[in-house]
Amino acid sequence: MAELVFFSGTMDCGKSTLALQMDHNHAARGRQGIIFTRNDRAGAATLSSRLGLATGAVEVTDDLDFHAHVVQLLSGGGRADYLICDEAQFFATHQIDQLARVVDELDIDVYTFGITTDFRTRLFPGSQRLIELSDRVEVLQVEALCWCGSRATHNARTVGGVMVVEGAQVVIGDVAVSSDEVGYEVLCRRHHRRRMTAATARAAALSPDVLPFGSGDRDPAPQNAS
Ligand SMILES: Nc1ncnc2c1ncn2[C@@H]1O[C@H](COP(=O)(O)OP(=O)(O)O)[C@@H](O)[C@H]1O
Numbered sequence: 001m002a003e004l005v006f007f008s009g010t011m012d013c014g015k016s017t018l019a020l021q022m023d024h025n026h027a028a029r030g031r032q033g034i035i036f037t038r039n040d041r042a043g044a045a046t047l048s049s050r051l052g053l054a055t056g057a058v059e060v061t062d063d064l065d066f067h068a069h070v071v072q073l074l075s076g077g078g079r080a081d082y083l084i085c086d087e088a089q090f091f092a093t094h095q096i097d098q099l100a101r102v103v104d105e106l107d108i109d110v111y112t113f114g115i116t117t118d119f120r121t122r123l124f125p126g127s128q129r130l131i132e133l134s135d136r137v138e139v140l141q142v143e144a145l146c147w148c149g150s151r152a153t154h155n156a157r158t159v160g161g162v163m164v165v166e167g168a169q170v171v172i173g174d175v176a177v178s179s180d181e182v183g184y185e186v187l188c189r190r191h192h193r194r195r196m197t198a199a200t201a202r203a204a205a206l207s208p209d210v211l212p213f214g215s216g217d218r219d220p221a222p223q224n225a226s
């Protein structure tokens with residue numbers, strides 16, 4: 001039976017890489033897929049991974065109807081055994097419902113990939129609908145790490161190097177960008193709550209105001225902050 005699966009994790013945990021690997025593995029066994037994405041950093045109609053791989057994709061727009069798209073393809077003699085959908089957090093909720101229809105009515109597997117929460121720790125509407133409708137939600141095994149070494153569970157946005165908690169939900173960007181741009185950093189919940197990025201932690205560790213002893217609530221010096 002076909003299934004709707006949501007592969008989720010923070011930014012930079014390998015979702016797009018897994019999407020490309022899944023497409024490769026299915027195609028290697030003679031299955032035919034359609035790749036969709038929306039707002040990939042590499043540009044329109046592209047699915048790209050930080051490991052350097054990229055492939056062409058159908059760019060998802062507001063008016064794209066997944067069910068109609070696939071039915072049209074099949075009616076024209078085309079074939080689709082599975083769909084790969086990257087950056088699915090940016091899909092509209094009714095588009096996630098269309099994906100569920102593709103699974104249930106056309107018996108086609110749909111593999112979706114995306115982050116669950118935004119920089120304010122709020123669910124993206126598309127991700128919320130995926131959690132509600134998916135047969136399975138899979139959390140990626142490769143753990144992105146907070147600067148403290150704990151598993152990163154949340155995405156922080158920085159503007160000019162400073163963590164912000166207000167602004168538009170969607171701003172396309174990347175981790176490890178220069179400090180005058182909008183950027184992102186993955187953090188554990190503790191450090192997201194304290195708004196403590198690698199740069200803030202480094203500054204605090206260097207500050208002469210910080211006593212060399214303290215309560216058990218102190219944070220360690222950043223391990224990989226440069
Ligand atoms: N130079 C590198 N060497 C090995 N692995 C890397 C390198 N650069 C990035 N990666 C891996 O790629 C992952 C990011 O992959 P990507 O598919 O772009 O993530 P996502 O789609 O979740 O944002 C990182 O977590 C890391 O494991």
Ligand SMILES: Cc1cn([C@H]2C[C@H](O)[C@@H](COP(=O)(O)O)O2)c(=O)[nH]c1=O
Binds near residue numbers: 039115156171
């Ligand atoms: C947290 C957060 C992220 N985004 C954007 C930034 C990137 O363009 C994508 C995530 O891509 P990745 O492949 O998972 O790294 O989402 C956003 O628009 N708003 C946010 O709050």
